[in-house]
Amino acid sequence: MKKNLLLEALLSLDGKADVKSVYEYVKAREPNITQKEFEEMLKEALSSGDKIIRKGDELLIDD
Numbered sequence: 001m002k003k004n005l006l007l008e009a010l011l012s013l014d015g016k017a018d019v020k021s022v023y024e025y026v027k028a029r030e031p032n033i034t035q036k037e038f039e040e041m042l043k044e045a046l047s048s049g050d051k052i053i054r055k056g057d058e059l060l061i062d063d
Contacts, residue, residue, distance in 0.1 A: 005026050005029060005030065005041075006022065006026065006041065006042065006045050006052055006059075007050075007051065007052065007061070008025075008029075009021075009022045009025035009026055009029075010022065010052065010059060010060070010061050011061070012025065013025065015060065015061045016058055016059065016060045016061070017058065017059055018057050018058050018059070019042070019054075019057055019058075019059060020057075022042075022059055023035070023038050026038055026041075042059075051063075
């Protein structure tokens with residue numbers, strides 16, 4: 001479910017956004033999430049080969 005939140009955030013932000021904007025979106029949806037939990041969720045999503053990729057400080061949906 002948490003990885004879906006990352007995809008949902010990116011989709012709502014036109015498919016690309018800086019990490020801070022994605023964190024703010026996720027934080028609005030899941031107010032109890034900590035910065036550390038977000039970073040772990042992001043790391044897992046990036047390493048799992050999902051559609052999310054990182055270029056510098058920007059996250060993108062890989063088509």
